[in-house]
Amino acid sequence: GQQVMQIPQYQHVQEGEDFTTYCNSSTTLSNIQWYKQRPGGHPVFLIQLVKSGEVKKQKRLTFQFGEAKKNSSLHITATQTTDVGTYFCAGVGTYKYIFGTGTRLKVLA
Amino acid sequence: KAGVTQTPRYLIKTRGQQVTLSCSPISGHRSVSWYQQTPGQGLQFLFEYFSETQRNKGNFPGRFSGRQFSNSRSEMNVSTLELGDSALYLCASSRTTRDGNYGYTFGSGTRLTVV
Numbered sequence: 001g002q003q004v005m006q007i008p009q010y011q012h013v014q015e016g017e018d019f020t021t022y023c024n025s026s027t028t029l030s031n032i033q034w035y036k037q038r039p040g041g042h043p044v045f046l047i048q049l050v051k052s053g054e055v056k057k058q059k060r061l062t063f064q065f066g067e068a069k070k071n072s073s074l075h076i077t078a079t080q081t082t083d084v085g086t087y088f089c090a091g092v093g094t095y096k097y098i099f100g101t102g103t104r105l106k107v108l109a
Numbered sequence: 110k111a112g113v114t115q116t117p118r119y120l121i122k123t124r125g126q127q128v129t130l131s132c133s134p135i136s137g138h139r140s141v142s143w144y145q146q147t148p149g150q151g152l153q154f155l156f157e158y159f160s161e162t163q164r165n166k167g168n169f170p171g172r173f174s175g176r177q178f179s180n181s182r183s184e185m186n187v188s189t190l191e192l193g194d195s196a197l198y199l200c201a202s203s204r205t206t207r208d209g210n211y212g213y214t215f216g217s218g219t220r221l222t223v224v
Contacts (some may be wrong), residue, residue: 017205030209031208031209033213035213035214041217042199042215042216042217042218043152043201044215045212045213045214045217046217048211048212050208076221085148088151088152090213092208092209094153096142096157096167097142097154097209097213098154098166099151099152099154100151101143101151102151102152
């Protein structure tokens with residue numbers, strides 16, 4: 001069945017450093033979504049990418065959708081302690097979204 | 110507007126019992142999905158309901174069931190609880206598109222502990 005993998009599984013960075021998480025699907029995706037889950041919280045929708053090669057920015061966050069629509073990335077510039085949490089990508093399957101394994105980000109002040 | 114409301118927030122049950130969890134979606138959202146979240150398995154899809162019909166089901170045993178009411182509120186039921194059912198159960202509502210949705214809004218979840 002369809003699988004969505006994310007790397008790395010964990011990432012510790014010093015505050016101010018950049019961070020990138022990668023999402024890879026075994027099948028072509030019609031769209032991809034990104035979510036952030038703070039410790040003890042629930043996933044919160046960040047963004048959706050639909051077009052091949054699409055790039056979207058939200059302040060310090062940059063999201064990319066691969067040309068083949070099988071991979072995506074989230075890049076955070078100059079991390080802050082508020083960026084702590086687990087970042088999930090989710091790719092659509094038949095009427096359901098398959099969530100990636102998540103990347104847990106720790107930011108050291 | 111009100112978010113997705115899940116009740117109860119916490120639940121402790123004994124192995125073999127059954128449990129019913131409730132979810133009230135955002136007003137106007139007709140799609141409700143349920144996910145199980147555990148540290149080892151991440152977010153696993155349980156099922157999705159749209160206009161009272163189950164559109165898709167994940168790879169969970171028949172002990173897991175759900176339903177949706179005409180007002181879009183949804184319930185999920187787990188019978189004959191096992192220790193491995195201990196998890197955070199998340200409900201998410203969304204407005205659907207032809208190829209998916211506009212993004213899930215998740216509830217705060219129900220933390221189920223089976224002892």
